[in-house]
Amino acid sequence: MNPLFSLLVCVTFLVLSKVGVQAQNNPIGPTTPLSAHPRILLRQGEEQAIRKTIAADNAWQNVHQAILAECDRMLAVAPVERIQIGRRLLDKSREALRRLFFLSYAWRMTRQPTYLQRAEKELLAVSAFSDWNPSHFLDVAEMTMAVAIGYDWLYNDLSPAARSAIKDAILKKGIEPSFDTRYNSWLKASHNWNQVCNAGMTYGALAISEDQPELARTVINRAIESVVLPMADYAPDGAYPEGYSYWGYGTSFNVMLISALEKAFGQDFGLSNQPGFLKTAGYLANMTGPSGNSFNYSDAGTGGSLQPAMFWFANKLKDPSLLWVERNRLLNSDAQSHVRDRLMPAIMLWSGGIRVNSIPEPKATVWVGEGKSPVALMRTSWTDPDALFVGLKAGSPSVNHAHMDVGSFVMEADGVRWAMDFGMQDYNSLESKGVKLWDKEQNSQRWQVYRYSNQVHNTLTVNNEAQRVNGNATITHASKKPPFMSAATNLTGLYEGSLASANRGIAIVDQAYVVVRDELETAAKNATVRWTMLTGATVNLTGRNRAELTKDGKKLILQVQEPADVTLKTWPTDPPHDYDAPNPGTQLVGFEVTMPANTKGNLTVMLIPEKAIQQATKPVLPLDKWPR
Structure with missing residues (x-):
């Protein structure tokens, strides 16, 4: 040397x-033996x-x-x-x-x-x-x-x-x-x-x-x-x-x-x-x-x-x-x-x-973890291939490798992933076209990459704006009880300046269907809130507030309970830039609502497998009434 x-x-x-x-x-010293x-x-x-x-x-x-x-x-x-x-x-x-x-x-x-x-x-x-x-x-x-x-x-x-x-x-x-x-x-x-x-x-x-x-x-x-x-x-x-x-x-x-x-x-x-x-x-x-x-x-x-x-x-x-x-x-x-x-x-x-x-199956069907990117993971069974599965993500876009996906979720039933996530795009495909991928400032080019934005994740977009990079969401409460497995997160920091408060809860009810509930309060100006779910299923709009999703011979009903006067719609997932990856076979389904300044409102959506349609009759309670 x-x-x-x-x-x-x-x-x-x-x-x-x-x-x-x-x-x-x-810890390793000169006398530490080595074989x-x-x-x-x-x-x-x-x-x-x-x-x-x-x-x-x-x-x-x-x-x-x-x-x-x-x-x-x-x-x-x-x-x-x-x-x-x-x-x-x-x-x-x-x-x-x-x-x-x-x-x-x-x-x-x-x-x-x-x-x-x-x-x-x-x-x-x-x-x-x-x-x-x-x-x-x-x-x-x-x-x-x-x-x-x-x-x-x-x-x-x-x-x-x-x-x-x-x-x-x-x-x-x-x-x-x-x-x-x-x-x-x-x-x-x-x-x-x-x-x-x-x-x-x-x-x-x-x-x-x-x-x-x-x-x-x-x-x-x-x-x-x-x-x-x-x-x-x-x-x-x-x-x-x-x-x-x-x-x-x-x-x-x-x-x-x-x-x-x-x-x-x-x-x-x-x-x-x-x-x-x-x-x-x-x-x-x-x-x-x-x-x-x-x-x-x-x-x-x-x-x-x-x-x-x-x-x-x-x-x-x-x-x-x-x-x-x-x-x-x-x-x-x-x-x-x-x-x-x-x-x-x-x-x-x-x-x-x-x-x-x-190897035995695990006993617990709910796992919740805090940290920089908190998550809640729920399922109705480890052995049933048709079991319900939900994953909810909190955290912050500022975390290493994060997207603007705070509050996003995935959902499976009958062996089909109905609510999906694109995941990553190959880094070199972006870097080779001059995209400044690793700059995480609020207005950086990273957040212009289609797959990285909140607009194509299963979360909320307010006033067509990006989530706040420095915002952070924790899991506020969760329940492992089989009749109502659930988790909730406070998303307020992700929409600072646009919303005065935002809380999201997701639950599996009676081991049969899924509820997604958002409780929002606007700031001192009107807010246009877009609720989206990315899916690889075929979407058929069967009513103002109801859609049927079909894939692999299976069916899921997406029904908006509140507000009652929404109109469901779909959006294509065509990439807006030449550096964005193609997204064949996918689309967004959801709705937009405009909320007046200084008001409160709820968005409640039910995701119901076909076999559970007759069971999805329970009223959805406010998040503070959800079991802990």
Whole structure:
């Protein structure tokens, strides 16, 4: 290590230690023991426990075979090339991680030389890149993790020349740039970048620790101290601020970090005990509806996916019911459908010998979590594919990756998602056209992106204006009682200047239908309020205040109870800008009302599955009368 770099390491370490974001300073000391290779996630001889799990359960046998089959396909594929897309090399880093994790797993489980040889070829190819794109440090982090796993798991079988080249790449292209202040602002970030980057750097440090012991200790101690910043966002209840997809990113890499520390040092130095962190498994378990689709608010994809990290949580908490959704994904879909997940081999490491068929359903049907992005999640059953499911989001557009979707909801019945969310648009499709996507000021271009605006979410738009970026909504009260499962949120801050108060409540009534109620008070001027619901169903307006939605042979009635004189209408979802993504097969249904200044009014909408039409007769009470 050159003297200048050594000085930079020391200065950075001293500054971080002085900041003291965690009480325990320098948990890894010069005398802390470290095992021989392989030391990351899976030690020598621990393969046998995985083999026993595979032998005892066909579901695990199918996953194992799918990984091996994917490795067989990789054998004839050329190594990843350094092709950057816009500002990112990230897709190449992720593919390298997928290939090296898969191939390294296959080598350790089968000892077939073809897997070792193909992995070494990939390692040498990415190690020869000019750099791993430190200006977008996620790219470096994932590539470092990829190369570290391959280097550590294949260490004893790599040629000396290969070991030298790979080790040098981890040091020069992975770890050293993390001390450059041009690239390491993520050390002070409270979002997924911190989790992913600290995990990647820790893997690199563990991989080459015998050659760089002082540097490795510095990197690992830095990670333990820094990662508590984003982990604070899980408090108090585990609701992850950035939504479903970024839970799958930030939390999964946080678990990869903790799991590596546990394996290497026999402890995680208090990380898993950070407030709310272990509770986040309950959040993720409840975020998927009976259709298998997630509540995809903010920058999230439209579907759901197998989450290996949930097995780590279930083992840690000794609660297999957290795995009910993962159980269904393992049993009801082809294992081959999961092989695009670059962390998939981790599910075999964290399986804990559990029998997939024996995973029990959860007991609770309502989950409510406060935090930066509070959510309420309700369902009538875990086992009935036709069950009702509702997700309500509160929070603020100012949260990382948030949209103007505060007060928005999704709703399912009879296996159909009637009230939906577009979710995210590919970042490069916007950035490549000059959209300033990451500016979150009130009048920024971000909020002109069609999918990001409140006008296409299942919430309110007042006077055709955007929600207030700095507004914030909490869950004010909720009920878990089966006859009236409900949650309410105060949206007033999102409409400051337009409304004097705004409260929304959503309930599942008698396990049969859904009520959405808004209680509004105008400010010192008239307010035009638009109520919208985005749907992929066909909408037939059958009356001024009634619509029939049909999809997949199923029917839902949307009926406005108050105000009585509204006229329902539909709006197309054609994108207004050339940079907006197309939205085929979707439309908005809703209504507009103009409320005089300084008046109060209620908007009450019922969403009734066809089979529940005769049951939807109860009067809807004011929100302050809803059960707690």
